[in-house]
Amino acid sequence: MHPQIVQDAPGKCPLCGMALVPLAKSKVGGGHESHSGGIADFKKRFYVVLALTVPVMLLSEMIQHWLNIHISFPGSKYILLALSSIVFFYGGWPFLKGLVEEIKVKNPGMMTLIGFAISVAYIYSAAIVFGLKGMDFFWELATLILIMLLGHWIEMKSVAGASRELELLVQLMPDDAHLVDDENVTDVKTRTLKESDIILIKPGEKVAADGVITEGESYLNESMLTGESKPVEKGKGDKVIAGSINGNGAIKVSVLHSSK
16 A cells, blocks of 8 residues: 555556545545555455464464474365465465566565565475475464554554545635735635735634734634634734634734645
């Protein structure tokens, strides 16, 4: 998964191959792609691999030695290979696909590292089953894939949660702003505001953009943004936060950055 990948049209992530999923458009008309749809996929793969990891570990010689148990029967090593193969190809598929895609774009990263590690472990362990001298790494393979799936699942949930919170924050912003041009005041869309624009915030209105007060005094309610329970007194030279609610005084604000 690569949450940093954003594009305007539907498609797949160029790094890991996962489908990009559109999020609902916000009030300001924006929209973007996300990996939120991959959360369920990683969750499913995690639980399947978790169920298979238990027998893989019990059939592994090193784990049996640690637990002082002995589980062996005709064909047990082939069953171990079969279970590990499912873990490798099903659980490790996102990482294997990511490995290929990262190599294609000549941008090796985490997927390359994980994909290479599990591939070497699986191929070497399979060779052990078919006669190569040594000790297999099937239980290490299974636990590595299990941990990586869990980590990616948790990370994707966090990213999705942060995206939802940002969308809710965007919804606090007003659609329109009062742009001051000399003595004229015109209503414009908030998303068209540029750095150094002067906007008028009337009593009871929401601040349309982050900025600095150039004229006027008022109390601003920032509780939805900062948690401050009481309105904060603001005057000339003080910074204001987009989304905060103006009190009973009109103020003029110089926009600090573009709304785009």
